[in-house]
Amino acid sequence: MSAFDTANPAFSVMDLARLAREHFGVEGRVKALPSERDQNARLICEDGREFVLKIANPAEDPVQIALQNATMRHLEAVGMAGLPRVVATRDGADHAVVEVAGRPALMRLVTWVAGVPLAETERTPGQLRALGGFMGRMARAMQGFGHPAAFRPGFPWSLDQVGQLAGHVEDIADPWRRAMVAALFARYAARVAPRLAGLRAGVLHQDANDWNVITEAAEPERIAGLIDFGDMCHGRVVNELAITLAYAVLDAPDLYAALWSVISGFAAEFPLTEDEADVVLDLMRMRLACSVCISSRQSKLHPENDYLLISQGPAFAALERMGKIDAEFLVALCRRAAGFEAVRGVGALRAALQAAAVQPILRPDPRRLPRMALPTDGSLRDMPAFSDRAFDNWFAAQRPASVPADLPFLGFGAWGEKRSVYTSAQFADAASEERRTRHLGIDIFAPAGTGLHAALDGVVHSVTYNADPLDYGHTLILRHQMAGREFFTLYGHLGGTLPGLVQPGQQVKAGDLIAHFGDWHENGGWAPHVHFQIMSSMLGQDGNFFGVGHDSLWEVWADICPDPNLILRIEPESFTIDPEPPEAILAHRRRVIGRSLSVSYREKLKIVRGRGVWLIDHTGRRHLDTVNNITHVGHCHPHVVAAQARQAAELNTNTRYLHGLMPALADRIAATMPGNLSVVTFVNSGTEANELALRIARTALGKKDTVVLDWAYHGNSGGTVEISPYKFKRKGGFPQPDFLQVATFPDPYRGPHRGADSGPAYAADLDRCLDAVAARTGDGAATFIAESLSGVGGQVVLPQGYLAGVYDRVRARGGICIADEVQCGFGRVGSAFWGFQLQGVVPDIVVLGKPIGNGHPLAAVVTTPELADRFANGMEYFNSFGGNPVSMAVGHAVLDVIETEHLQAKALATGERLMAGYRRLAERFRVIGDVRGSGLFVGVELVGDRETRLPDAAAADMVVDVLRRRGILSSTDGPDDNVLKIKPPMVFGPDEADLLLAETETALGALA
Incomplete structure (x- = not known):
């Protein structure tokens, strides 16, 4: 000895x-x-x-x-x-x-530290988190402490110096294990050693093994203390955590839970740096490698000591177990447990993807197509599994009869959905008993052979056939660059055309055809669909990637595979079953809402959200809105919404108090008006504005006599219905009031005077009306009110010279002229801010409607100081909330958007594009009799015969219905309901115009 x-x-x-x-x-x-x-x-x-x-x-x-x-x-x-x-x-x-x-x-x-050694207790996540917390406090307490004896050159247990043991790898007897440990040393040399100098250093305990860690006897989940300071040395502080982990994972039933618990507990007490979180997994494995190398060397020197080989068994078992798991996934887990992104930079990637221009992966855009959610949570109790061939027949039976034959009917499966279908071996795990069940992609179900297009520019990373049952089958992975980093998209369950379309290394442009949906025999044994997924890192994978993650580790997987909807932008309703579908709401509505309130379309729509020019229904399908002029700057414009919310949170009260927003908005509106139109009164609706305009005019004139155009509509109150032939001349109406005169509707296409130069002829008809007023009252003075362009009359642009001639006649008799700009104002006509400016006239009173508030209850009347003074005759005019601070903030925001987004110019350009497109269609489809409009105020009149110009309301109704089924919301107007009216939100642009034209062409083709 x-x-x-x-x-x-x-x-x-x-x-x-x-x-x-x-x-x-x-x-x-x-x-x-x-x-x-x-x-x-x-x-x-x-x-x-x-x-x-x-x-x-x-x-x-x-x-x-x-x-x-x-x-x-x-x-x-x-x-x-x-x-x-x-x-x-x-x-x-x-x-x-x-x-x-x-x-x-x-x-x-x-x-003495009282308690029970950790080795004699049952490991739980709570206990391991407490262990991590204790060692984190230990690391924190050791900050600032130093000692010359802590520097121990050549100390074999120092992870800073573990590279010196690389030569011991040859002492490992088993060749497979030898190769495994050699690979760990190579990874350490390449990935960890170069970073050591940048990591925090200090004096370490270095031996938190399960005999040195003491738990409380009465409560084993609490750590009582730590003993044995014999292995202390100076090293990287993260080594303390790595060594603690090395012992904690030995024989841990759930490796993931053990790692998470210790790291999160440690970081809660002593936050790691991001570089430390990056390398702690490798350092932990090197502690185990160090242990087996030293024991293997000692066994070689002392072959008679069998215990040396027996003692290394747990370490080898842990290393072998981790060897079956993607190492980069474990690194990601460690990062997330430490409080960092599982993949560095994934937050910036999410933000960049959210802002990026993307192409739809299907044609037509899947966001516009009819669809249903296919949840696996039991919402559809009779739905077969996606891996059951009965699914095909079941899904085909779900397709509504109203869906056009040429449009795919889609099914959607959600990202993050927990599924029970993943039962085969590839969804099990070496680290725990938990199976991977949470879906990492978005599924889109459509017929086999459906074309797939690249969402983003990229390079083909791999083209692989993953042939295992319930795998992807044909699989395409593209590599992309964004936000200064690399990321990947995966298209799984593809058809056999894939290898012929793209090859590894090939450049792909957004929108390129890259693959087709596969059928059962080629897509892994699933109903035809595409599994679309984003990977912020390929981890250690190549040619394939996990399509399902662990529920308990979802925050790790969600960083590795961010929500694919950052690219697809499918509405969330596409992934859930609505518990209150349209038919249920319609039945409820019929019970409690007056029957006179109409609902559009044969197939009723339940609209749940609006964005810009799109309305989204309860299934998540987007519908292009071509008719909602009230939402002037687009549905839910963020600037308008923010202004409304901000002011609502601060103050909303009646107008008896002073508030600066009201006169400021009046100034802005008056600045857009010609002449002496400078006094503004705010109200809550166009109807209310027209009522007030009539009161001002009638007070100034001292009489009620009014002249309107035939087929005019000015509101839904009793007073405005009385001057709206569109209402009182139809079913349920009443005789024309005696104070009202109805002038001939100045329609240059179908009226008694035709052509662009018919304005003076129609204006002359006012003499008839004014003479009737004179016969009734003696002087012929009256209020004349008309829309500057007629909406319900059929999107009619009044012939040039009409309003000038009318205004001259009215004013010559002492009357007052009101311009109703509810539907056509605020730049909609494109070449002018107000519709009446197209006629070169200046009204006495101008009425503005809810477009001023983008649908918020806000409207206004603008008049001259003279008329305002005459109205102030002693009878107070009070409107509790007309002009309230919230409405005023909204009005300012709407004007902001009109100005900053140049919506008037956009309306002019888009309107010209639309009308040119409709005129081209008119060359092919004789049912189009007239195309007219200005800016985004457009009418397309359908006729049965171009010579006689007979209206064809049935054709117009059919076109509207076909467009509705194709995801385009349109409507008709005009005395015969034969005019397609187009007056969308002003953010409607060239892409939307082209889409509307293309779908209208399809609808017109269906008339043949």
């Missing part, structure tokens, strides 16, 4: 008791404790105090003992609980000196 072996201290129990009494003044019962080279004993005093008497091997470096003592004293000074405390000798020293085999040996007394 060597001198080293013979020098082990071996005092009797009686001698140990005597030494404790003589040197430390402590007396008690002594109980021997196991130790390898030193001698340790437990000292139990009658007063309940307990200590550990420690006699070091004579070969132990005294400097290392000094390091341990200094560390314990430092930790005591900073208040770190749960650690042994150094007990001073009778003369105040840290240690005493005894003789062992003729050589001096150091003896110390430290306090």
